[in-house]
Amino acid sequence: MKPRKERTLLDSRQNRQRLRTIFYISLLLLLVVDVFVPKHGHFPWEDAYAFYAAYGFIGCVGLIFVAKGLRWLVRRKEDYYD
Template identity: 40%
Template sequence: MDNEKQYLFDNPKNIQRVLYLLYACCTLLVILDFVIHRHVYHSWENLPIFYPIYGFVGCVILVLIASWMRTFLMRPEGYYDEPEADDNNHSTPTSDDDAVSGHATDAKKDIGDRNVDA
């Protein structure tokens, strides 16, 4: 275990450094918003720190809409699993060798029986 390779973000100090760099970039961009002249089309774009507030509100609205959409788009955990086979209609092979050798012929017949057009 002592010979494991250390990656960049395994050290918590490096994570703190990246976060401080992110905070510094955000602060610099907010300061530059007061300095740089922009050609605006609407009067509300002249408000100080309009674009950071606009971006933050947009992200919050996006998360709220996504959480609301989750209520009707969410499917149960086993939704995409294959349906359970009935014991009366289908027989399942006991091992992979049976399916390959042809001993379980009923299981091979079931492979293509889920055709929508039929």
């Protein structure tokens, strides 16, 4: 007897569209809140437009390159566990 596949939340196209709409509305709401909330930086460059977005992006890209470099450092031979 075949097990019955249960439907999940994302199986329906209509549910996916609703979730996508909710996601975009929440992003727009966060953008509006971010624009109107005053920020008080400790350093002058923190007051630049989109500083935190650029800082976060550069930080994530930097982490990716550090991880790629560490991969070469900690790599094991293919038959290490044999």
